[in-house]
């Protein structure tokens with residue numbers, strides 16, 4: 001270790017599905033520049049093998065390790081211990097909100113993934129389309145043949161849904177990430193189907209502008225901006241269809 | 254309260270813990286909305302006194318002049334001003350305008366709201 | 382696959398736009414209302430006679446009535462939106478729709494009647 005080790009206490013909410021949650025504390029010696037996920041992993045390895053949590057890539061690409069650290073939604077693989085406590089301090093870790101708890105820190109994100117799927121979310125897009133429209137295009141250093149593609153920003157971690165107050169009470173609300181995905185797909189390939197998905201009571205109109213999604217998103221998706229931009233798009237489309245009534249939709253191929 | 258979305262979780266709408274500035278706007282808007290709707294109903298009923306003629310209405314106004322009612326009236330004005338100004342922000346945002354400046358817009362509008370509310374408070378309580 | 386994410390669209394861009402437009406008009410009307418009540422009629426409309434006199438102006442009558450209707454539409458659409466946050470069952474929502482429409486219409490009629498009654502007492 002390069003740093004003086006810190007003594008911290010880690011309090012984790014434990015729960016088996018359907019049973020009452022309780023909080024268990026673990027005393028740990030950590031390097032302050034380690035990540036919260038490292039500490040959780042250490043607890044599993046050396047203190048309690050029954051602790052369950054999700055993790056895979058450990059470099060903010062898979063979106064599996066979302067948890068609440070001191071109440072706030074964090075991607076724990078990139079959240080340093082230094083940023084959430086001090087030497088001798090405590091870290092509180094809870095599962096994400098607004099998802100059913102499967103066990104301890106593992107939540108059931110099945111509905112969320114299915115909804116992402118319904119919006120035809122494609123995690124690869126041309127570099128231009130993957131960028132937020134208000135960002136200036138960056139010059140790519142290496143020249144490639146044809147249009148360069150990359151992974152889009154959303155890593156489907158669900159932090160935004162956990163932070164959203166509207167998702168607190170309405171299980172039908174698709175949530176920020178799905179609406180952001182609809183927006184992203186619409187900018188690449190506008191379709192009436194995506195407009196109708198967005199213009200729905202469990203879509204755009206359940207958002208009540210708390211903007212928590214953008215606050216917690218670890219990946220610069222800016223779901224709140226995308227939701228509001230999609231509203232603008234929907235309004236425009238609806239006005240257009242009044243001025244120039246649309247012919248009945250062809251069936252999707 | 255269940256961890257998953259559940260209508261029983263509604264008290265969490267009003268819980269600002271582990272949330273950021275945007276949620277304060279959301280909570281303020283919701284609380285003032287409910288308060289103003291309640292007031293609207295009460296107001297309509299109370300104004301029924303007008304139909305019952307001068308004596309009934311003036312008697313009612315005399316009652317409303319006591320400080321407790323005045324405080325209530327100030328609350329209504331405050332709620333209206335906050336909801337109205339915050340509403341301007343939300344309306345603009347809904348057309349994709351100023352979303353990335355929503356925080357500074359919120360702070361500015363709420364400072365204006367405080368200014369207006371203090372103005373009314375002085376006016377109402379100094380008139381006696 | 383269904384186009385919409387849910388079986389039936391219960392709230393959409395139209396109702397949202399209506400909420401925003403009524404909200405905007407309310408802000409404008411309230412502005413006028415404050416100016417009129419506190420600057421033009423100093424001390425406000427505090428006696429019965431004041432109110433009756435105020436309602437002699439037909440523009441005021443029209444404005445007060447339309448203000449009431451706007452407020453009712455705006456607040457009831459808002460209430461319904463909050464109810465939708467609770468993911469109500471179709472039955473509960475249908476009942477709520479009915480109650481909101483009935484109370485809203487009743488409030489608008491009652492308010493109009495009240496304004497016209499007062500105006501006729503000049």
Ligand code: SF4
Nearest residue numbers: 154155157158160217
């Ligand atoms: S939008 Fe951001 S917070 Fe939401 S799932 Fe995607 S990466 Fe996570």
